[in-house]
Amino acid sequence: MSGKTLFEKxxxxxxxxxxxxxxxxxxxxxxxxxxxxxxxxxxxxxxxRQVHRPLQTIAFSDHYVPTTARAMGSAGIKDGEARxxxxxxxxxxxxxxxxxxxxxxxxxxIMHVAGAELGLCEPGMLMGGADSHTSTNGAFGLFGFGVxxxxxxxxxxxxxxxxxxxxxxxxxVDGTLGPLVSGKDLILAIIAQIxxxxxxxxxxxxxxxxxxxxxxxxxxxxxxxxIEAGARSGMICPDQTTxxxxxxxxxxxxxxxxxxALAYWKTLPTDADARFDREVRLDGNALEPMVTWGTNQDxxxxxxxxVPEPASFADPARRERxxxxxxxxxIKPGTxxxxxxxxRVFIGSCTNARIEDLRIAAKLAQGQKARVPTxxxxxxxxxxxxxxxxxxxxxxxxxxxxxxxxxCSMCTGSNGDKVxxxxxxxxxxxxxxxxxxxxxxxxxxxxxxxxxxxAVTGRLADAREIA
Amino acid sequence: MSAVAAFTTFTAVAAPVFQANVDTDKLIPHKFLRKPLSxxxxxxxxxxxxxxxxxxxxxxxxxxAPFDKAGILLSGRNFGCGSTREGAIYALQDxxxxxxxxxxxGDIFYANCLQNGLLPVVIGDAQAxxxxxxxxxxxxxxxxxxxxxxxxxxxYGETLRFEIDAQRKEQLLKGLDDIGITQQYSxxxxxxxxxxxxxxxxxxxxxxxxxxxRATLKEGVS
Ligand code: SF4
Numbered sequence: 001m002s003g004k005t006l007f008e009k010x011x012x013x014x015x016x017x018x019x020x021x022x023x024x025x026x027x028x029x030x031x032x033x034x035x036x037x038x039x040x041x042x043x044x045x046x047x048x049r050q051v052h053r054p055l056q057t058i059a060f061s062d063h064y065v066p067t068t069a070r071a072m073g074s075a076g077i078k079d080g081e082a083r084x085x086x087x088x089x090x091x092x093x094x095x096x097x098x099x100x101x102x103x104x105x106x107x108x109x110i111m112h113v114a115g116a117e118l119g120l121c122e123p124g125m126l127m128g129g130a131d132s133h134t135s136t137n138g139a140f141g142l143f144g145f146g147v148x149x150x151x152x153x154x155x156x157x158x159x160x161x162x163x164x165x166x167x168x169x170x171x172x173v174d175g176t177l178g179p180l181v182s183g184k185d186l187i188l189a190i191i192a193q194i195x196x197x198x199x200x201x202x203x204x205x206x207x208x209x210x211x212x213x214x215x216x217x218x219x220x221x222x223x224x225x226x227i228e229a230g231a232r233s234g235m236i237c238p239d240q241t242t243x244x245x246x247x248x249x250x251x252x253x254x255x256x257x258x259x260x261a262l263a264y265w266k267t268l269p270t271d272a273d274a275r276f277d278r279e280v281r282l283d284g285n286a287l288e289p290m291v292t293w294g295t296n297q298d299x300x301x302x303x304x305x306x307v308p309e310p311a312s313f314a315d316p317a318r319r320e321r322x323x324x325x326x327x328x329x330x331i332k333p334g335t336x337x338x339x340x341x342x343x344r345v346f347i348g349s350c351t352n353a354r355i356e357d358l359r360i361a362a363k364l365a366q367g368q369k370a371r372v373p374t375x376x377x378x379x380x381x382x383x384x385x386x387x388x389x390x391x392x393x394x395x396x397x398x399x400x401x402x403x404x405x406x407x408c409s410m411c412t413g414s415n416g417d418k419v420x421x422x423x424x425x426x427x428x429x430x431x432x433x434x435x436x437x438x439x440x441x442x443x444x445x446x447x448x449x450x451x452x453x454x455a456v457t458g459r460l461a462d463a464r465e466i467a
Numbered sequence: 468m469s470a471v472a473a474f475t476t477f478t479a480v481a482a483p484v485f486q487a488n489v490d491t492d493k494l495i496p497h498k499f500l501r502k503p504l505s506x507x508x509x510x511x512x513x514x515x516x517x518x519x520x521x522x523x524x525x526x527x528x529x530x531x532a533p534f535d536k537a538g539i540l541l542s543g544r545n546f547g548c549g550s551t552r553e554g555a556i557y558a559l560q561d562x563x564x565x566x567x568x569x570x571x572x573g574d575i576f577y578a579n580c581l582q583n584g585l586l587p588v589v590i591g592d593a594q595a596x597x598x599x600x601x602x603x604x605x606x607x608x609x610x611x612x613x614x615x616x617x618x619x620x621x622x623y624g625e626t627l628r629f630e631i632d633a634q635r636k637e638q639l640l641k642g643l644d645d646i647g648i649t650q651q652y653s654x655x656x657x658x659x660x661x662x663x664x665x666x667x668x669x670x671x672x673x674x675x676x677x678x679x680x681r682a683t684l685k686e687g688v689s
Contacts, residue, residue: 016659017652021633026654027659029670055521081501099678132551132575146575148553150582158649196488197545200571234572251677296488317487318537410495433492435515
């Protein structure tokens, strides 16, 4: 009998029952929420149901929070509907006994940034979340997945979920990433290779020397965007990097709990003789900084490249999609990516707003000046404080960048931080869909280093040019 | 047990919105996800495609008769990719769509469909293209779905079989929601939880520092 993968170990240890058809009832260790699934609380109330295990759910206000002028709390949110979203999560959390990191909490942040840095994500967990990017936390060697409001309701009411077992894919990246080539570039290259529907029905485990060499922040970026390849989740086996990170968190296990947890975590990595349904390989040595040219995440290319001819795609569907994307993005085939001027820059989101991202950005921004409006939105207030204690904010401010409070912000613009129609934005977020950053907005996904390069040159640029 | 609308058989005009990777931002822009369900989600569907910035109607297939009364949508690969937002489902249903046919679906969207009694039907690429060509040539052509038989009957008489999880099919046919079913497993859940707690007690430790500090924080909300 062959060994088990990390995913199989977690699946097996959380299975309560199986039923005809193949779905399994799984136990959910922890569940993360944001303001979005208010429908779930409304429905629970309507149906007269209780939250079964409130201590296993944690809520974060992130999508609708303002990134400036927070002193007045929610009363200071001018947009009435956004205020309702922030206040009703606070009210619903309080009424049901759920821990809530609200607008004025000193540890407030994007759920996929704050949860991990506080130590709420542990190897081996099965984690549900009200957001597709819950996959981010797979960087710790857990199985994290996003669900819609109805399944959020199911988790709240039962602490379980019915799930049909995904297939298991392994993406191995060996080699050494070059200077200023980051986890973001790596995941964009992976998505470009397997396609935005290449991961449907799969959980992806990342392995190989280039993955092992990534920090926890870099690993989170990779697992975060795994969802953009259509996969259910991304995961990385826990190792010393994971344990060192968790040993320094505020709410992670302590004392005897830490010892017991660590012993358990060490049993989790994929066995040497485990089998995967699909294997994909990438050469880390060959990668350069990546940037998207289209409206899907697989429409990405190295920064030294040119906007491709739609006819260059073998698949007719991709050809058509490329032509439509280029029309929306107002760019012509053959244009050098480095010749594309941008109107603004966003450094933030659950993909790239952790302390390491801001350190890289600040290092490059040192002594430079922004040519286009640039905002830096830390992923959490904890990240914000850490950055300020290191003086990073002073570098950003001196370069003419705006320095904001934590939240999702311009990733999707739900709090009002939008890219105006017809403007082009270099963004460290994860979705370049039509209208994602605001109606008529055009998004180029880039790493934090490339975002700074775009800010100070006013065009898409290779960070190595300005370093 | 709370009910979801049951799905048995359905015949309706099918609208071809035959694009690959229709993402949930396209199905419903984020700005509408703050609206209460009572607002009605019909007009939020494909909003940017259907309406100009000033709110006037654009020339988009779902704005035109007979497709403004479509009950079935045909689309391309990877339909519903992107976010978990169930607003995408609510908007489709409020428009009158009860079944989406596509060569593949985003995993989360597919699960959300089943939760809400919207039937996702997977057919092959070639069949989808043939159906698309027919629907474009014959506006208003109808498609029939029979969930019990797991078949779709196309306007040119061809009948295709589709796959669906046996238990999900049963639930859709009867309009049963998951929670009621899960509660039948409550003994197993309790037993599992007790054993799990014994194996990994630290996961269940109430953390006073985590809960107490948060409880004292005011949101300006009573
Ligand atoms: S930062 Fe963007 S992708 Fe991440 S949770 Fe917020 S809105 Fe979603």
